[in-house]
Amino acid sequence: MRALVLHPDIKSDRTRRAPEFALDEAVALAAALPDLEVVDAQSVRLPRAQPGLLFGKGKINELHDLVEALDIGLVLIDGPVTPVQQRNLEKEWGCKVLDRTGLILEIFADRAATREGVLQVELAALSYQRTRLVRAWTHLERQRGGLGFVGGPGETQIEADRRAIDEAVTRIKRQLAKVVKTRALHRSARAKVPYPIVALVGYTNAGKSTLFNRLTGADVMAKDMLFATLDPTMRSVTLPDGTDVILSDTVGFISDLPTQLVAAFRATLEEVLDADLIVHVRDISHPQTAEQAEDVHKILADLGVGEQSAQLEVWNKLDLLDPDAQAARQVEADRNEAIFAISALTGEGIDEMLTAISQSLSPPRTETVLELPHHEGRKRAWLFEQGLVEAEETGQDVTRLTVRWTARQQKAFRAL
Structure with missing residues (x-):
């Protein structure tokens, strides 16, 4: 279907984004839908939104002629459109009209x-x-x-x-x-395995899935396309220090995410809430990388993930910058121990990032003496499997074990 993308740049909206970047993102959203051909895209400046038709009458007529001339079957409006406005615009232009929320829902349904x-x-x-x-x-x-x-x-x-x-x-x-109950059972089963969870989060198309594939050898859909990943994917990864972790790739965030979707996908993003470490992946080559990072922080806050959560920031797509910009970003990242400049595509900076993840997930270990009755052989075997036993002494009624473990491992042991 042939589509026209319109971004209403409403001057009275003080929170509006730069129209050229907003329009580019809207076109990228449209391109994420199969069988849709974007034949034209425009940013339309408006003093304010008109209640009945969104645009002024003159612009409505101008766009009507464009729709007819280009044989447009669908007009995508990058912003909220009321039901009345949608009905009136469809009547004026004689084609289907979809707003930003409707478009994102279509992409989600397809993916x-x-x-x-x-x-x-x-x-x-x-x-x-x-x-x-x-x-x-x-x-x-x-x-x-x-x-x-x-x-x-x-x-x-x-x-x-x-x-x-x-x-x-x-x-x-x-x-x-x-x-959700089934997923909760899976999570409780994982809780018995003392593996930390590392969640990759970030703006859509920041390169999370490319990084996930490089680290895990998985074949997650990784394309230069918005919302390439919608369902959380989890894989086991062994870090350089030998620590096993569970890596989770999550749905990409986006500015002005429809409120229905923030609520509806809360369960899908529960992996983030359970994570021991959150790795925020940013497309550092994007002109609006700072604004995208703000959007991610806002959605994390909406999900109840506070600043107190352990987080690392990864500046991805270093390979897309020119040498001078690369050097400047590298110097900037080096000044902050929680920021790492990398390229998921070329592998640059990956080793340093993995070392930092290992260090972040190396919690203090305490030494404990356990006395296990002889019939609790399964618990004893688990302790040995995890390599936690420092010494063992067999008594008449109990086995005395000296273990060194983390708080997470203690919790997993108690859940056995």
């Missing part, structure tokens, strides 16, 4: 691979769809019981549609609760 991901998308889509129930077509006219002469009016089609959506939401939430 979600796991059962939970699919359910989360359906839930967010229904929440979005519920706000779109407007009196746009004749079948939404009021229906009456009987001939309408006797008794009150019947249920409107809007009310029936809303009720159907609410029932679907309830059904999906029940299914989701089961899936």
Whole structure:
């Protein structure tokens, strides 16, 4: 389908981003949908959003001529569009209109691979769809019981549609609760294995999946495309000091992420909440890398991940900078022990980053003397498997073990 991308640059919006970068991102979002051909893209300056049509009448007519001339089937508007505005614009231009939230939902629906991901998308889509129930077509006219002469009016089609959506939401939430419960069981099973969890987070297209693939040898979808990864993928990785960790690749964040999606994907991002270390991957070559980092910090805060969480920052895509810019970024990163400049593509800086991850995950160990009854052979075997036993003394009723372990390993032992 041939598409036109429009970014409304509304002057009255003090939080608006630079229009050229916002438009580039909107085009990249559109390109993430298969079978969609972006034939034109424009940033439209507006003093303020018009309540009925968003744009002024003159611009509406100008864009109508463009839609006809280019045979446009879909207009993507990079921003919020009210249901009334959407209906009016579709009537004016004679084609489908989709706002930023609708586009992101379409991408998520196309990419979600796991059962939970699919359910989360359906839930967010229904929440979005519920706000779109407007009196746009004749079948939404009021229906009456009987001939309408006797008794009150019947249920409107809007009310029936809303009720159907609410029932679907309830059904999906029940299914989701089961899936989330299963994931909770998986997490509790992992808690018994004393492996720290390292979560890769960052703005969409920052190179998280490329880094994940380099570190794990996995084959996660890694393309120069927004939202290439939607479902969290987890793999075991052995760090240079021999420590085994679980590495988690998560969905990319984005500015103005629809509120429905922040709520709906909270469960998908639970791996971040459980992580022992968060590695924030930034595309340091992007002109708006600082603004993207702010968006990531804001969403992490919304998810309940505070500044107190252990975090490292990785400045990725060093290979895309010219030599002078590379050197400047490297000097800047060297001044901060929590920042590492790397290229996930070439491998530059990866070893230093892994060493820092090892050091961050090397918690203090305490020495403890345990007395285990002879029938608790499974616990004894586990301690030896983990290499925690310093000394062993067998008594008549118990085995006395001297172990050196971390608080996490103690917790895993108690869960056996």
